Amino acid sequence: MRNLSKRAGVFAATSVVLAASVAGNASAATAEDAVSRVIEQYVQARADDVTNAPAARSAGAAMTAGFKVQAAVEAREGQAFRQRWAGSLWEYGKAVVTMGKPVVQKHGTGATVKIEERTDLYFARRASASMPEKTSYRVDHVIELTGAAGTWEIASDTLDLPIGSVNPLPYFTTARTGGPGERQVTTAAKTEAAQVNSVAGAPYNRQAMADYAKRWALDRNSAYPSFGNDCTNFVSQAMSAGGWLHVVNPGPFGNPTDKGNWYMRYLSTHAGYSQTWSVADMFRYFAIDNSTPRRVTLNGNHSRRGDVIWADWDLANGSPGVDGHWDHVMIITGDAYPNVDDWITKTVSYHTTDTRDVPLQQVWEKSMKRSPNFGFYFGYLIDAP
Incomplete structure (x- = not known):
């Protein structure tokens, strides 16, 4: 009977450890999902800024006060770009954004996230059958977030691009990592x-x-x-x-x-x-x-x-x-x-x-x-x- 009790105790202890592990994994997954949602909102908004569909323009992501200033500058540039090409051959009608799986490194109350963006910008109209239907680009981001208030806010965004490279269309003054050219x-x-x-x-x-x-x-x-x-x-x-x-x-x-x-x-x-x-x-x-x-x-x-x-x-x-x-x-x-x-x-x-x-x-x-x-x-x- 004592052996059964001992085994039951071991089983119970193991169950507690497994439950804690499962809870920890679930918590990490929940945090990753929350981070992904914030970043996807931000990237989609940037892409939408250069299209002609304001009704479809996505809501802005949560940002720190400092990053809101930078985002406002980019939004104005996006608006100017949109106005420049409105009604022209190269006007964009919609943006479809696909984000890769984020690599999240938490530190204190913040996190550093490396994530890939792939975006298709569809032309509003095609002048001929030979004209491409869209412009597409792929770029890696290094994004800093803070979670001190219990919700994730974007604090900075750096494009992983070297010297001499070209920023994607919706990015105008965004920082780059600036590796060797x-x-x-x-x-x-x-x-x-x-x-x-x-x-x-x-x-x-x-x-x-x-x-x-x-x-x-x-x-x-x-x-x-x-x-x-x-x-x-x-x-x-x-x-x-x-x-x-x-x-x-x-x-x-x-x-x-x-x-x-x-x-x-x-x-x-x-x-x-x-x-x-x-x-x-x-x-x-x-x-x-x-x-x-x-x-x-x-x-x-x-x-x-x-x-x-x-x-x-x-x-x-x-x-x-x-x-x-x-x-x-x-x-x-x-x-x-x-x-x-x-x-x-x-x-x-x-x-x-x-x-x-x-x-x-x-x-x-x-x-x-x-x-x-x-x-x-x-x-x-x-x-x-």
Whole structure:
């Protein structure tokens, strides 16, 4: 009888521990849900600000007094953006936001949350069947919250973006983590083997380039490595998908700093790549000046799907300005009117920030608002039908 009582006591104690564990897990889940709801309200409101549907505009999330000031600035910028494009080709009609699973780190009465946002901004109308139906982007947030009053309030929002990157459309003055830009890319290790390809094989397939870019604009192709500032790596992949052959000289490893080389070798242990593959400024030297035969010419009058556009908008210290070092590269993936050689009818896709089919005119004006001192350079693919 005593053994039964002892076992009953052990069972009871174990039940208490399990109950406490279940209660703790439930409490953590409840806190995570509460945090997610606050963040989703905030992000949805930001996206709704640039659409033309005020009736659908979401209610603001709980914020600290300090962050309300910043949010008000962003809301005014969103209103100005909305008014600028109202009734135009590029007016947005609705925003659909999808948030990833948050990673919550609690500390005292606050919490740090890392979470992914994926947003689709649908155009209010389509001018033609060739016009994309939406602009899409993906960005990671680092959000600080405080829960001192028993409810979660957003205290700050930082976009996890490096120097030289482009803020998503609904974000105007939001802080960025500011990691290294492309200028800090280091030379890759040599691979054990590399295939030397000739440059014969033109014409190239523009549509295949654009299709690849649209497919991978918001994601990463595991067949390639990824960079913190990934815009040139992304465009190089699209060029390769459309028929550009890799150039590796001298064989078998190649010189990664040679502006006449353009290659990526991704093995199971590491990647070997040329800087022309991964850095926007080096990519232009290969594409325009050192490829044989030449693959790109600067000609903005005839830019079409598959063509690339470079931007020079940052100084070496990350502040706005033009210094002759081209900081970013994009690829044209859509148009409002087929066969119209007018860049304001085009949409572009790029990485960092991961974006698909954003109107080039909006990128241009967003850049001008940041600083009137910037340059866009329009590339035209030679021997591409």
